[in-house]
Amino acid sequence: MTARRAGGPTMHDVGRLAQVSAMTVSRVLKNAPGVSEATREKVFAAVEELGYRRNQTARSLRLGGSGMIGLVVTNLANPFYSRLALGVQEVATEYGFRMLLSNSAEQADREPGLIDGLIDHQVEGLIVVPAGSRQQHLAAAMRHVPVVLAARPPAGLDTDCVLVEDFHGAREATACLLADGHSRIAFLGNPPALYTGAERLRGFWAAHEEVGIEPDNALIRQGLTDSSTAERATLELLGQADRPTALFCTNNRISQGAIRALYKSGASLPVAGFDDFDLSDVLGLPLTLVSYDADEIGRQAARLLIDRLEHDEEAPPASRRVTVPTRVVRYGAPSTDTDDAAHPPRTPRV
């Protein structure tokens, strides 16, 4: 078994066994017209017997198209990105493409190398969630293949992208907290250099302005990168003299860090945040989450990319920007009759 590399049967082998030329084998396998039924069957029999599989590499070389698209995400362990990847794969499969996946592990400096590698492997296009704010290497990649950005917009680049309603979602969720009577809402954000960080802060701010409140800068923490930094920041805020009465978190990991901090400190503030996550509905915390379909971001990105691939040489459409809608969902909502969560937050039991 494991007839090794450099060993697999070729079309010639199949042809010899079926007593036809390799050319005929090729025709049979691609369902080309003009092959007699008799030879078809002989060929299929030979294919079966040898366990022959067409060599897609040779095919790609000849046809000039690898049938692969590349996806680069920053962190596959985050459900957001694994859903996105599934969305990409769903559409890719539908159009006969395979997905070559790379994970930058949040390290922006690894991204160029990953992209070069994908290009070397002849991906026909790329979908990238850029890890950093520098996108020079993406411009370089665009010399070779079309590139679609996901979750973050192009910076100084002319290309398609798929975004979520960052501003709108953040504004809406924040507005919910404000409507509940909170005026001291802490903001726990990822680095402002990231588009989503900046945009979600903008939404947070706008919601305040709309009700004539100025956010307190002492309650704003940016540059959080994961659950544990968010946890620490939350604990600090809770220890402050003039502590917040609610929290807004810009992504799922930050929300989870904040929730862990609340749990450990025994406090129970309402939390709003971007991204829904597993078990959000059973925490028994008043939660206001900006929910959206992460798969859909991947699907849309794949569609934009494949659209460019199919319209190939001709009339490249102007760069497009697609937005995936968000929706606010509330769990353990304070508005219900149940209990104390309705109004002023309780004092933490320490």
Next chain:
Amino acid sequence: MTARRAGGPTMHDVGRLAQVSAMTVSRVLKNAPGVSEATREKVFAAVEELGYRRNQTARSLRLGGSGMIGLVVTNLANPFYSRLALGVQEVATEYGFRMLLSNSAEQADREPGLIDGLIDHQVEGLIVVPAGSRQQHLAAAMRHVPVVLAARPPAGLDTDCVLVEDFHGAREATACLLADGHSRIAFLGNPPALYTGAERLRGFWAAHEEVGIEPDNALIRQGLTDSSTAERATLELLGQADRPTALFCTNNRISQGAIRALYKSGASLPVAGFDDFDLSDVLGLPLTLVSYDADEIGRQAARLLIDRLEHDEEAPPASRRVTVPTRVVRYGAPSTDTDDAAHPPRTPRV
């Protein structure tokens, strides 16, 4: 921009610009000895100017090795598998391989097609989490490339695999509940046709036998496939006349479904289960989880596979079985306030 397909510069183009032959370009790019420094520089300059990238497809064809390995998982949206994928990629990258990823979406009947596709793309080896119990197609795949199984053992196949301590972990977690005085523990399991399902039930049972208790068949539910079927099954159990005093769940999805059922029904039974998950530490429920490093499964699988690839033609080692250790972690226990349980255990290399 986007110099399209069939358009990229070739080594001849680079050579022409640098006034050397394509062969010399090839040598420079592969760092072969015996090229004058002067020509090196000319070549690099030309490469730069043209934005040339070596065509890995042509290379693969010539060299007989695609530099890719294929990974097939059942559900990338499950953190267990995305971690596994990251582990595979980590090791693959280390050895200069890229990862072609397919998701069978739990549909066993799609798996053969996915595998064929990967083989067509000349992956040099496969890591598969088999979706079903039939593995005939895997035997077929092994005619072409080495195959390593992950999370589930081979059935009627002679090949490497990486498993977790399914039996041991389930037994240990169950023993914790029994030691706490529970004698009516419900079992919420995935389909027994799956290895993990059967093995974890075996562990559950063994723990009971060790303390001289016979599990009550009325408390055993198998064939649960996701969070919502688990939720329903749990609600049923809670509604029974002689209800359980604790629950054992065979994976993260099932645990989550059970927890949701408990939450909705207002009950608060201790839950034990396989797989740790996000926020398990802040649920305020007595939780006993079998934790392990999912990345490590991927890493080990990749190592086994690459080991076979490197020892290639020679002396194929007998099929190996590697086991990743588990560890029981407990949350929400009234006693402790420790916190270090946030991360899965690091496992020693085997």
Next chain:
DNA sequence: CTGTTAGCGCGTTCAA
């Protein structure tokens, strides 16, 4: 130190 020849496995083009 550098170039030429040949062929990896396949499919397009043209001829039979």
Next chain:
DNA sequence: TTGAACGCGCTAACAG
């Protein structure tokens, strides 16, 4: 209805 020749881009083997 079938086959032969040629080349996709690259590199091992052999010149020079």
